[in-house]
Amino acid sequence: MNLVTQAQSQAENRFYKNAIAVYRKAEKLYCTESLEQAIAASVAQVQQQEIYKATLQKVQKAQSEGRLERAIALLKDALTKFSRADGLDLLQKLQQTLKGREQFRQGLAAVKVGNFKAPASLYKNAKLLLPNSTYCQIRLALVAIKTQVAKAASIAVK
Numbered sequence: 503m504n505l506v507t508q509a510q511s512q513a514e515n516r517f518y519k520n521a522i523a524v525y526r527k528a529e530k531l532y533c534t535e536s537l538e539q540a541i542a543a544s545v546a547q548v549q550q551q552e553i554y555k556a557t558l559q560k561v562q563k564a565q566s567e568g569r570l571e572r573a574i575a576l577l578k579d580a581l582t583k584f585s586r587a588d589g590l591d592l593l594q595k596l597q598q599t600l601k602g603r604e605q606f607r608q609g610l611a612a613v614k615v616g617n618f619k620a621p622a623s624l625y626k627n628a629k630l631l632l633p634n635s636t637y638c639q640i641r642l643a644l645v646a647i648k649t650q651v652a653k654a655a656s657i658a659v660k
Contacts, residue, residue: 505531509540516586518547554584561592570600595633602631609641618649 505528512521609624629638
């Protein structure tokens with residue numbers, strides 16, 4: 503892959519700073535008007551890339567603080583202005599984690615009212631959606647134990 507093709511690929515993926523660096527390498531080998539235009543076009547996009555990068559850092563901070571709704575809102579806004587594959591992937595991951603947390607909470611609420619059937623599927627769904635499924639595993643085991651205890655108690659009563 504030649505330098506111009508590499509730079510074009512970087513620009514197409516909206517990594518303009520990388521594109522400029524590769525274009526500059528190509529410019530040292532041969533300087534053409536189309537190469538200068540490509541550099542100028544990438545330079546014009548760097549500010550948007552920097553704004554996106556700063557927002558991405560805020561999103562990651564909100565995510566690490568557990569404020570997923572805030573992270574999702576920030577990221578959606580950033581992606582409307584500067585859509586990039588890494589941001590779209592992160593958005594999907596955040597939305598999936600948020601959905602997993604909600605499934606987990608619903609499982610907890612069902613157990614709290616004595617319903618031991620619904621939580622198993624809720625915890626299984628949450629386990630698939632959450633990056634760390636340890637708590638889901640523990641809750642699934644507890645539901646299984648409580649279900650067995652409830653069955654044994656109902657048999658003993660009969």
